[in-house]
Amino acid sequence: MVVLVTGANGQLGQSLHYIATNYPELHLVFCSSSDLDITDSEHCETVFSKTNPDYCINAAAYTAVDKAESEPEKAHLINVVGARNLAEVCQKHNTVLLHISTDFVFDGDKKTPYKEDDIPNPTGVYGQTKLDGEKAIEAVFEKYYIIRTSWVYSQFGNNFMKTMLRLASERDALSVVNDQIGTPTNAVDLAGALISIILSNKNAFGIYNFSNEGQCSWYDFAKEIFEINKVKIDLKPIPTTSYPTPAKRPPYSVLDKTKINSTFEIEIKNWEESLKMTSL
Numbered sequence: 086m087v088v089l090v091t092g093a094n095g096q097l098g099q100s101l102h103y104i105a106t107n108y109p110e111l112h113l114v115f116c117s118s119s120d121l122d123i124t125d126s127e128h129c130e131t132v133f134s135k136t137n138p139d140y141c142i143n144a145a146a147y148t149a150v151d152k153a154e155s156e157p158e159k160a161h162l163i164n165v166v167g168a169r170n171l172a173e174v175c176q177k178h179n180t181v182l183l184h185i186s187t188d189f190v191f192d193g194d195k196k197t198p199y200k201e202d203d204i205p206n207p208t209g210v211y212g213q214t215k216l217d218g219e220k221a222i223e224a225v226f227e228k229y230y231i232i233r234t235s236w237v238y239s240q241f242g243n244n245f246m247k248t249m250l251r252l253a254s255e256r257d258a259l260s261v262v263n264d265q266i267g268t269p270t271n272a273v274d275l276a277g278a279l280i281s282i283i284l285s286n287k288n289a290f291g292i293y294n295f296s297n298e299g300q301c302s303w304y305d306f307a308k309e310i311f312e313i314n315k316v317k318i319d320l321k322p323i324p325t326t327s328y329p330t331p332a333k334r335p336p337y338s339v340l341d342k343t344k345i346n347s348t349f350e351i352e353i354k355n356w357e358e359s360l361k362m363t364s365l
């Protein structure tokens with residue numbers, strides 16, 4: 086089975102690469118943004134004609150949440166036009182598309198975990214383009230899995246965990262918001278879940294949530310990162326109002342994993358357990 090991975094140099098792309106050798110039955114073809122620019126439909130067609138994939142994992146995205154507020158056209162091009170191009174080329178080549186979306190499609194006003202059929206209401210450009218990307222795929226064909234995830238970190242690329250460790254090496258004290266609640270997701274666990282979906286061969290297409298289990302604030306997440314890595318730092322909890330950002334964040338974005346769990350019997354680790362297993 087041939088699985089084409091777009092955005093291979095990103096966090097998720099590298100995490101898929103990291104676990105690929107565990108699955109000798111799959112032939113994973115990794116395409117960086119220069120191997121395959123998803124905004125270029127002819128480029129998509131050329132690569133699909135050459136590789137003829139059974140599955141395509143779209144790990145490519147515009148992910149700069151705050152920058153998106155000042156460059157909405159670029160975010161739209163990658164997250165919406167790119168997603169549509171992939172859906173169209175997948176439809177043509179009878180390829181199943183696994184596309185990654187985000188908790189930022191929700192406004193965060195709920196007080197209980199978000200289910201797949203809760204009404205999205207993004208509050209920023211990034212979330213809006215990710216939601217529009219989902220809709221663009223749904224408008225093209227039915228053979229898609231859209232997996233919404235949250236707070237992705239890993240030993241690869243840029244993420245909150247690596248930023249915290251870098252800042253701690255430069256400063257004696259740090260302030261982190263403690264009134265935004267969500268769940269960290271180890272990109273390696275997300276990569277494993279995507280492979281499980283492919284190997285299940287269930288064709289239970291649709292939208293699914295995936296993150297690690299449990300919930301915490303960014304402050305709790307930072308505290309755990311420092312404890313695990315034995316970093317001594319004066320860490321202070323602060324409200325969101327003390328850390329204004331160009332894009333508004335959802336105050337609560339815990340995702341309900343019942344659907345993915347029951348459909349594919351994916352065992353999901355608690356976020357703290359998974360963080361402990363992340364080696365730098």
Ligand code: NDP
Pocket residue numbers: 091092093094095096097098117118119121122123124143144145146147148163167185186187188215234235236237238242243
């Ligand atoms: P990264 O930002 O680490 O990686 C994104 C990758 O997409 C980069 O390697 C980038 O390539 C590539 N890319 C950008 N534009 C194009 C293009 N036109 N054609 C092909 N590739 C392109 O993202 P993550 O791995 O963190 O995110 C994976 C998915 O998870 C995304 O869909 C994201 O929206 C979603 N998500 C992420 C969260 C997070 O906290 N990071 C939270 C929730 C959801 P290059 O390096 O060359 O620029």
